[in-house]
Amino acid sequence: MSSEARRVGGPLTTRPFLTLAAIFAVAAALILWRLVAGLGATTALSDAYPWGLWIAFDVVTGTALACGGYAMAILVYVLNKGRYHPMVRSAILTSALGYTIAGLSVVLDIGRPWLAWKIPLFFWKWNLHSALLEVALCIMSYMVVLWIELSPAFLERAAEGKGTIAGASRKILPILEKALIWIIALGMLLPTMHQSSLGSLMLLTGPKLHPLWQTPLLPLLFLVSCIAMGFAAVVFESALSSHLFRRRPETEMLAGLARAVIPVLGVFFVLRLADVAWRGQLARAFAFDRYALAFWVETALFVAGLAMLANRSRLRDLGHLFRTAMIIMLGGGLYRFNTYLVAYRPGDDVSYFPSVPEFTITLGLVALEILAYAVIVKSFPILSGAPRAAAER
Amino acid sequence: MSLDRRSLLRSLATAGAAAVAVEGTAQARVRPMAPADALGLLYDTSLCIGCKACVVACREANGTKPETSNSPGGIWDAPMDLDGQTKTVIKLYKSPDGIQRSYFKAQCMHCVDPACTNACMLGALKKKEHGIVSYDPSLCVGCRYCQMACPFNVPKFEWAKAAPKIVKCELCRERAKGQPAVDGSGFTRYPKGQGPACAEVCPRSAVIAGTRAELLAEARRRIASHPGRYKGFREDDPPKIFGETDGGGTQVLYLSHVAFEKLRLPNLSDQPVPEVQQTIQHGIYQGFAAPILLYGLLGAAVFRNRRAAGEKPEKGGES
Ligand code: SF4
Ligand code: SF4
Ligand code: SF4
Numbered sequence: 001m002s003s004e005a006r007r008v009g010g011p012l013t014t015r016p017f018l019t020l021a022a023i024f025a026v027a028a029a030l031i032l033w034r035l036v037a038g039l040g041a042t043t044a045l046s047d048a049y050p051w052g053l054w055i056a057f058d059v060v061t062g063t064a065l066a067c068g069g070y071a072m073a074i075l076v077y078v079l080n081k082g083r084y085h086p087m088v089r090s091a092i093l094t095s096a097l098g099y100t101i102a103g104l105s106v107v108l109d110i111g112r113p114w115l116a117w118k119i120p121l122f123f124w125k126w127n128l129h130s131a132l133l134e135v136a137l138c139i140m141s142y143m144v145v146l147w148i149e150l151s152p153a154f155l156e157r158a159a160e161g162k163g164t165i166a167g168a169s170r171k172i173l174p175i176l177e178k179a180l181i182w183i184i185a186l187g188m189l190l191p192t193m194h195q196s197s198l199g200s201l202m203l204l205t206g207p208k209l210h211p212l213w214q215t216p217l218l219p220l221l222f223l224v225s226c227i228a229m230g231f232a233a234v235v236f237e238s239a240l241s242s243h244l245f246r247r248r249p250e251t252e253m254l255a256g257l258a259r260a261v262i263p264v265l266g267v268f269f270v271l272r273l274a275d276v277a278w279r280g281q282l283a284r285a286f287a288f289d290r291y292a293l294a295f296w297v298e299t300a301l302f303v304a305g306l307a308m309l310a311n312r313s314r315l316r317d318l319g320h321l322f323r324t325a326m327i328i329m330l331g332g333g334l335y336r337f338n339t340y341l342v343a344y345r346p347g348d349d350v351s352y353f354p355s356v357p358e359f360t361i362t363l364g365l366v367a368l369e370i371l372a373y374a375v376i377v378k379s380f381p382i383l384s385g386a387p388r389a390a391a392e393r
Numbered sequence: 394m395s396l397d398r399r400s401l402l403r404s405l406a407t408a409g410a411a412a413v414a415v416e417g418t419a420q421a422r423v424r425p426m427a428p429a430d431a432l433g434l435l436y437d438t439s440l441c442i443g444c445k446a447c448v449v450a451c452r453e454a455n456g457t458k459p460e461t462s463n464s465p466g467g468i469w470d471a472p473m474d475l476d477g478q479t480k481t482v483i484k485l486y487k488s489p490d491g492i493q494r495s496y497f498k499a500q501c502m503h504c505v506d507p508a509c510t511n512a513c514m515l516g517a518l519k520k521k522e523h524g525i526v527s528y529d530p531s532l533c534v535g536c537r538y539c540q541m542a543c544p545f546n547v548p549k550f551e552w553a554k555a556a557p558k559i560v561k562c563e564l565c566r567e568r569a570k571g572q573p574a575v576d577g578s579g580f581t582r583y584p585k586g587q588g589p590a591c592a593e594v595c596p597r598s599a600v601i602a603g604t605r606a607e608l609l610a611e612a613r614r615r616i617a618s619h620p621g622r623y624k625g626f627r628e629d630d631p632p633k634i635f636g637e638t639d640g641g642g643t644q645v646l647y648l649s650h651v652a653f654e655k656l657r658l659p660n661l662s663d664q665p666v667p668e669v670q671q672t673i674q675h676g677i678y679q680g681f682a683a684p685i686l687l688y689g690l691l692g693a694a695v696f697r698n699r700r701a702a703g704e705k706p707e708k709g710g711e712s
Pocket of ligand 1: 501502503504507508509510526542543544545546547548561
């Protein structure tokens, strides 16, 4: 067996499980309604605001929060920090789930989803100028890559027993381990491409995007922010799951990860402000409108995140780590949300606020993600670190 | 033990420097030109009387249903703007003091270098014969990136339908069956019933059809022979033909006796809207060479660092 990860075990249908399932059930009903009645009847989207909550939050923010697997892979395989390896697998799981949910959201959001299969297959029709095509193809492939990266966890579980499946799993595992190098490399290449392209996407909106956000640096800012958010998400998820599943928290390692965020977030922050100043747009930050407000909330979150990270002695406090990670996720998330929604200005007398079904479906998909996470870590060897009971013994 | 922050910083700095270097060396892409037979419209606000014959003709030519939901009792065709069933609309501009007035006709501008065709994944929106920006629903997934991208907010979506399409003016290309010929007044025209319907019915020739070159010549002639009639983008600017260079140029052109900014046209530079994005993307990707190179480097790094990463540790060899 090639990993020190253990499954959590325990009953699956707990009370929180049932609550989350109920939330998802409501969302599922609304999803059906959306597919039958169309986008106009179920969402607040309009010709002025063709992209709303689902794109700005579920896809653009969601995939960045799901960059834990990407960030950890850079740390372990490029920067050669092997000691973080035990945390890679759970990061990959969160990424796989996050990207899968984002993919689901896209299917709900596009108006003609029954033609989506043409995107990967009609290669002779590919418009190679389209940043969205690149994002779509990369995200589709990355989803596959993530589940392959995770497959050893499923195979290890399958290999536990006797019988043909177990035997086959034992045979496949070592072969997979070898092939995984090129999969892991793909798992770093694809997010580098599509996370930066998520920034490039909005370049095409030109003057419709507020100048505090519209910049040729969008691809770089999106790339750097997703790495910071990825690390923060790993810290957040790991702190939370060690608490919920009563496992020994990897505080040392989490503190190390938090320290890794400092330069990334620092670079982002400097780039962001220098860019606004360099383009001579700083005055707009003092314009007393909702754009300036959005800009300052975003900036305040980054400052708060950096300040909390700078408090080195407290980085060993799990609660502090958790709160710090949350602030960074919020800041990065807001930067993306602003770029895709708040700072998008299609005209003077139009506005958008998500409808109840839009909110509910987003909530339901998050519930589904947590559900799937719980089921998978309970059933398969994902989390490292011993159960707390064993550690205290 | 602290994570080696310097090495992380170093890699980030290298990545940033590489990105900047790439952006610096990237050549601005070759700007697309309008084809010689590019068809378009010229709309002149000073001639329009707001009769909306064009709106009706557009409906008949394209089989779109009247938009009556805004009128009392739902009896008049009164679209508020372009929408999922309206490919052209006549709007009224009135200055706050009510003295200055102008009608304004909106429809797709058929940009020379359109943002929408750059956005569209499978080329459902594409410049086809005569530079007409055409729509093929069989390649459209309904992502609505074209709507996000178009600086004129032209493409509209059939929000009320479960199987929606994008709706926008395609210069009546479906009507054209015969070959265009040059008529007596020197304009390229289709036989009756086959060209842009809005231009065909206009009683004042406020909107006329022709090739882009013919329309530009006519617009210049009008500006020259009516000093003081036409305006620029702002009130005090010299007269201009909107669309000659704006956003890289458009095949639909406007002349106006009211500053264009009041008609809510966007203030675009001469740079095509997609240019920044395309320059950066092509710079970063260098064809596809950069991703392939990066993939090789990443593969090598994984190969080198994988053993150290404890992929095959002793059991319990964590600490
Ligand atoms: S006006 Fe908009 S829809 Fe028409 S060609 Fe230009 S970008 Fe495309
Ligand atoms: S909505 Fe359709 S036409 Fe518009 S960009 Fe998407 S695929 Fe292309
Ligand atoms: S050219 Fe045809 S489709 Fe376009 S506005 Fe005129 S009548 Fe309508």
